[in-house]
Amino acid sequence: MQGVSHRPEAGFSPQPTPPRKGWNRPQSHAAKPKRDPAPSRLAYRLNRMWLTPGFRKLTRVGLPAFVLAFTTLLWLSDEDRRASLAGGLTGMVEKVQNREQFMVNEMTISGASTPVDKALRMMLPVDLPASSFDIDLDQLRQDILLLDAVKDVDLRVKPGGVLAATVVEREPVLLWRHARGIEQLDEQGKRVASVTSRAVRPELPLIAGEGADRVAEEAIRIFAASGPLLPRVRGLQRLGERRWDVVLDGGQRVQLPAQNPVAALERLIALDEAEDLLARDVSVVDLRDGQRPTARLGMTAQNSIRAARGQPLLGPDGKELPAADKKS
Structure with missing residues (x-):
C-alpha cells in the first residue's frame, strides 16, 4: 500500500523481538588475547647478528670452508690415501715435464775457449737429453760466473731442444x-x-x-x-x-x-x-x-x-x- 507509514503510532508499543536461539547460553571460557606483532628477544638478536657483515661472511664463507677443510683433513689422515695422492700428482707432473716440447737434447757454446767450453759442459747438472724443468738456468749461470775466465754468460733454451750458451771471456792485459x-x-x-x-x-x-x-x-x-x-x-x-x-x-x-x-x-x-x-x-x-x-x-x-x-x-x-x- 502506498503512502502507508510504518512509524508506530502514539500509544502503540511494538512487540519485542524474541531472542535468538542460543544467545543466552553462558560462555565456557574467556576470549583469546591478540598476538603481539613484536619479535621475540631471540629472533631480534638473530636478526641483528645477520645484519652484521662479519657474521654473514662467516656463515656464507667461513663455515663452508671449515667443513671442506675438515673433510679434506679427515680424508688425508689415512697414510695410504696420502701416498696414493702424492704418487698420482708426481706422475702427472713428470708426464707433463717429459713431453717432447720441453726436452733439451743438446748444448751449444759460443765465444768460449776450449778449456772453458769443457768446464761448462761438465757443470751441466744433468745428462742430455733432459727436461728443461730439471735445468735451473739462473743457478747454472751463477755457477758459470764463478769461473775466473768468464766475464759474462747468457743461457737460453731455443726451439728444437737446444741449450745455447753465449760466453764473454775476460781478456788478459x-x-x-x-x-x-x-x-x-x-x-x-x-x-x-x-x-x-x-x-x-x-x-x-x-x-x-x-x-x-x-x-x-x-x-x-x-x-x-x-x-x-x-x-x-x-x-x-x-x-x-x-x-x-x-x-x-x-x-x-x-x-x-x-x-x-x-x-x-x-x-x-x-x-x-x-x-x-x-x-x-x-x-x-x-x-x-x-x-x-x-x-x-x-x-x-x-x-x-x-x-x-x-x-x-x-x-x-x-x-x-x-x-x-x-x-x-
Missing part, C-alpha cells in the same frame, strides 16, 4: 807476479788464469807485489804513459800496497809518488828528453817529492867521483874496498 805464482789479469784486475812463467805471455806487461791486482787500472795508465820508456820497462813493483816503482832494464828504478804517479812519470820523460838523464849512470830516480826530485848515481859514477877526490872505491855491496883491492 797484465801479468801479476806474487808470492803464490804468476796470474793473468784483465783490465779490472780480475784473475783470468795462471801461467807457469812470464815466457808464456811475454807480450803482457808485468806487475809485482801484494795488492798490485787491486790497482791494476792505475798500472795500465802508468804503462800507457811510459811512451818512449816502454821498451825499457821491465815491469812495475807495488811497494807497501801504497805506491809503484818502475823497473827499467839495466837495474834502474823510478820511484813514483803515491798520488798522481802518471803526472810524475810524464815529468821524468820530459826531463830525460831534455837532459838524457836515464842514459847516464843513474841507479834510482826518486820522484816521491814532486818539488824536489833526486837521482842516485850508479856504482861506476860514484867510483869515478871518489877516484877524482882520492877517496877509497866502493865495492858491489856499497862498502869501501881494502887498499890492496883498490891498487888492483
